[in-house]
Amino acid sequence: MKINLNSKLFNAPIAIALLALPFIIDALFGHGWVRITDFALLYIMLALGLNIVVGYAGLLDLGYIAFFAVGAYTYALLGSPQFGLHWPMVVTLPLGALIACGFGVLLGAPTLKLRGDYLAIVTLGFGEIIRIFLNNLNAPVNITNGPQGISAIDPLQIGSFSFGNSYEWMGMRVDDVHLHYYLFLAFTLLVIFVSRRLEDSRIGRAWVAIREDEVAASAMGVNTRNIKLLAFAMGATFGGISGGLFAGFQGFVSPESFSLMESIMVLCMVVLGGMGNVGGVVLGGVILVALPELFRNAAGPVQQALLGKVVVDPESLRMLMFGLALILVMLWRPAGLWPSTQRRREFDADDGVLQQEQETVYDASK
Amino acid sequence: MTPPSEYLIELRNVGKHFGGVVALADVSLHIKQGEIYGLIGPNGAGKTTLFNVVTGLYQLDSGAFDFAGKRYTHCKPHLLAQAGIARTFQNIRLFANMSALENIMVGRHLRTHTGIWGALTRHAAARAEERATVQRARELLDYVGIDRAHQTLAKHLSYGEQRRLEIARALATEPKLLALDEPAAGMNATETVALKALLQKIRASGITVLLIEHDVKLIMGLCDRVAVLDYGKKIAEGVPEEVRRDKAVIAAYLGGEVA
């Protein structure tokens, strides 16, 4: 049945829709929204990576954005005038993923014994440490350029083909935002594929077993240390890839982009969409990128039209509505908008005990 | 000295305390290959603690134990599972939100090898292993008599079914020693009879069983030998009939069930 879902995800109409999407969005809403779609894909990759750690293995990680930062800075430092290095993307992107993976293990190793709140606090600290490092590594030796960040980062490029240029193709103008869309889509599909395959495997079951009962899992022979490290490493790798793509797309990185708020945003995507379910996480990513943007664009004009002036700053209104939406979803659909079947059953009101009692009564009356 | 081959597991002067509470004091046990060995004693006697020590969940404070001729004094739980000790828990610890089948499949974890690469590529060997895992899990569900429940989440099973599923999950690890912590607790009379038959079947398949139970009838009817713990000390050991008449045991239970 899981294979069904896979094929459902990649069947022909959906494939065509995904390919045409940037041009449809472009035609309907304009260039800016294609750019937002690109960012949505980066966030979806991040959310899918975090989903492995939080959704599958049940390890609450509040510093996840650090891996995104590691990937982004790896790409930026090795492909910008900062050190005068211009390594190609095919090297820096995997390298960034690898270094992020290393940081994942680095974070995982000392926190193996921690769970729940304690783990959350430590990972939160880790995320902040990385950000503060990036902020301060401009003295005595200037590595990261501190708060100014790194600019003029090389565009994403494979061979001589740059995703940062515009091309004319069969009378159609294909811009950088379109090209990045396809590149990011390919990576997102890859990450989805990897997630689904892992989920439905010996490793994935071990992750869920640890989430459900770590003691029982270890007594059944699961090497909980290695399996947890693997979750951290996998999640971090996805984060690193996404970070590298982000740096190349944006052309500029600074520590500001990797604040705690970003970690929380990604976590919200996972929780809101449906922890442990790839489809739900993707949905969560789309919603949490699109809705605030919609709001930002709509809040000003609507106020202007209704009240004749802008009373509340659209930016703060955006965060307000965002918080409200989250609260509502958590009240009405605590398992997320599109939960995994497991989670849905977990939150089901009609509990098994009740069902059992009914069955017993039925049995007895036979 | 007894030759190592005769005993599957040997505990020598095992001690474990929690702060001032002595949970195990100088306990020595020798369990033979192929027997059903009962462990009884009043509440708080240290029975579960002994299980936790031999499955690596607690590290012992003194003494040592040998399993299948090897010393395992301070060892991680998964390595003891690897060595061939599997257990169930007094207060059932299934993977509540996984199906019955998946619970058992986790039990196969240490006897299978598919890693990241196999999971991603699903090469022939990985697929074959996955098929075999499902196959074995279904056999085990059938073996413990709950095969109709394979899709059901563990937490939605009845109490008796959960206890059976825990046994099936433990058997999936291919243990030499199966340690059961009060498997009959909460079962009705019919279920207990079925459990007894299941344990006999397991023993007949060559697996040594270590059984904690409060149900005296079950212990007496099933065990080859019984040890009695009281306040962390072993106060008696022998065939059930002998132990039943033991003065120290009767005193420990203060005219309770055993007397």
Ligand SMILES: Nc1ncnc2c1ncn2[C@@H]1O[C@H](COP(=O)(O)OP(=O)(O)OP(=O)(O)O)[C@@H](O)[C@H]1O
């Ligand atoms: N993790 C722990 N921390 C502190 N004390 C513990 C711990 N585990 C067990 N104990 C104590 O050790 C003693 C033995 O407990 P244990 O659970 O082994 O008894 P038991 O024989 O299994 O009893 P029961 O029949 O009630 O299950 C008890 O006094 C208990 O309170």
Ligand SMILES: [Mg+2]
């Ligand atoms: Mg106990």
